[in-house]
Every structure is written in C-alpha cells, then in structure tokens.
Amino acid sequence: MLKIEELRVLVIMEVTIQLPHCTDEGCLIIDDHCVRTIHAEVNALLECSPDERNGATIYVTDRPCAECSKLIISSGIKKVVYGRDYHFDFDWFSLAPWVEIIHLTAER
Numbered sequence: 001m002l003k004i005e006e007l008r009v010l011v012i013m014e015v016t017i018q019l020p021h022c023t024d025e026g027c028l029i030i031d032d033h034c035v036r037t038i039h040a041e042v043n044a045l046l047e048c049s050p051d052e053r054n055g056a057t058i059y060v061t062d063r064p065c066a067e068c069s070k071l072i073i074s075s076g077i078k079k080v081v082y083g084r085d086y087h088f089d090f091d092w093f094s095l096a097p098w099v100e101i102i103h104l105t106a107e108r
C-alpha cells in the first residue's frame with residue numbers, strides 16, 4: 001500500500017508528463033472530432049477534490065461528449081448546465097437519471 005507521500009509524488013509526476021498539445025502538433029481528427037485535446041470538463045474535474053465534485057453543478061458551453069459524460073456521471077456531479085448542443089455520439093445521461101441536465105436557451 002502506498003503512503004500519502006508516495007501518492008503525492010505519483011500525482012505530481014502524472015501532472016508533469018504532458019502529451020503533445022493541438023497547438024504544437026496540430027489536431028488529431030477522428031470522425032470529425034479532435035481526439036488529442038483534453039476536454040475542458042476533464043480539466044475541471046482534475047482540478048477538483050472528490051468532496052468538491054460530489055453533488056456539484058458543472059457549467060459548460062457545449063453539451064458534454066460521451067467520454068466527458070461518463071466521467072461527469074462517475075465523478076458525483078449532480079447537475080450539468082450547458083448552452084449549445086455538440087457533436088452527438090452517445091447520451092450516457094439517459095442512463096443516469098439522477099444527474100439533472102439543463103440546456104440554457106436564449107428564449108425565456
């Protein structure tokens with residue numbers, strides 16, 4: 001079993017090992033979708049502690065993609081507020097009715 005200090009070192013190493021960025025290497029497009037980038041939702045989840053995520057609301061510009069949706073559901077977030085629809089792949093939220101999805105529109 002790892003001690004806290006060993007765990008901290010592992011986490012720091014993971015953060016400092018960087019994959020190439022889209023801005024350095026160009027986008028890696030598969031099915032009309034860049035798979036190189038780390039989506040903003042994932043970055044936001046990485047910046048939070050489990051306590052901060054549990055029961056939280058995430059505000060995103062675009063509806064989360066399937067990969068981000070799975071992470072959001074598994075992270076304990078309970079509400080997703082988004083502005084625009086996005087490349088539709090699979091609606092994991094339809095299988096997670098405990099997560100509230102709100103699509104903001106310009107209409108009132």
Ligand SMILES: [Zn+2]
Nearest residue numbers: 022027034037
């Ligand atoms: Zn890209």
Ligand SMILES: [Zn+2]
Nearest residue numbers: 039064065068
């Ligand atoms: Zn995504």
